[in-house]
Amino acid sequence: DGGITQSPKYLFRKEGQNVTLSCEQNLNHDAMYWYRQDPGQGLRLIYYSQIVNDFQKGDIAEGYSVSREKKESFPLTVTSAQKNPTAFYLCASIGRGLDTEAFFGQGTRLTVV
Amino acid sequence: AQTVTQSQPEMSVQEAETVTLSCTYDTSESDYYLFWYKQPPSRQMILVIRQEAYKQQNATENRFSVNFQKAAKSFSLKISDSQLGDAAMYFCAYRTGTASKLTFGTGTRLQVTL
Numbered sequence A: 001d002g003g004i005t006q007s008p009k010y011l012f013r014k015e016g017q018n019v020t021l022s023c024e025q026n027l028n029h030d031a032m033y034w035y036r037q038d039p040g041q042g043l044r045l046i047y048y049s050q051i052v053n054d055f056q057k058g059d060i061a062e063g064y065s066v067s068r069e070k071k072e073s074f075p076l077t078v079t080s081a082q083k084n085p086t087a088f089y090l091c092a093s094i095g096r097g098l099d100t101e102a103f104f105g106q107g108t109r110l111t112v113v
Numbered sequence B: 001a002q003t004v005t006q007s008q009p010e011m012s013v014q015e016a017e018t019v020t021l022s023c024t025y026d027t028s029e030s031d032y033y034l035f036w037y038k039q040p041p042s043r044q045m046i047l048v049i050r051q052e053a054y055k056q057q058n059a060t061e062n063r064f065s066v067n068f069q070k071a072a073k074s075f076s077l078k079i080s081d082s083q084l085g086d087a088a089m090y091f092c093a094y095r096t097g098t099a100s101k102l103t104f105g106t107g108t109r110l111q112v113t114l
Helices: none
Strands: A004-007 A010-013 A019-025 A031-038 A042-051 A054-057 A064-066 A076-078 A087-094 A102-104 A108-112 B003-005 B010-014 B019-021 B024-026 B032-039 B046-052 B064-069 B074-079 B088-096 B102-104 B108-113
Touching (some): A004 A087, A010 A019, A019 A108, B010 B019, B024 B074, B032 B064
Antiparallel strands (some): A031 A042, A064 A076, A087 A102, B003 B024
């Protein structure tokens, strides 16, 4: 079955550590997105990529980094520079066409301990 | 900058009744799409309905319909015959082809009561 997979579901990080969240899709979608979800703030865009080896900053990119070496994969690294990383992270992908819906992974809950 | 505003943090509706969730957006683009997504307690995002800016006819999907007012930049969601399974967070979203960004509002939490 085609879909988008995020892993792990839960992740714990010590302060000062970098962690990487995985996002893989087998939908042959060109565009992929990372969002952060906090209570009362909706989904805020961190980074997005429209093609392999290219990506753009979203609205809250500071403290995060991404790569897009393969069409199927768009990992997100939360660096130690991100001061408040505890949140729920969602990855999405979208096919060609302005009207196509976004498909979402099941999310990763990151907690700093 | 693209912005999407949902002014109702929480709404409540009785089962079988109708409720309308509000959404406004700001854009200078002429071609764009608008979406409503549902996020139940499982946190899995589900597409409810979509609307193209060029289409004057309001989109409808079963019990869900929109009231799209392009000049007012308003895109409200009407849920008819509300069911307990409709309880969720609802997000309005906007996408334009120019930047390919998908921008979300802050969400409305819908409660459905007996």
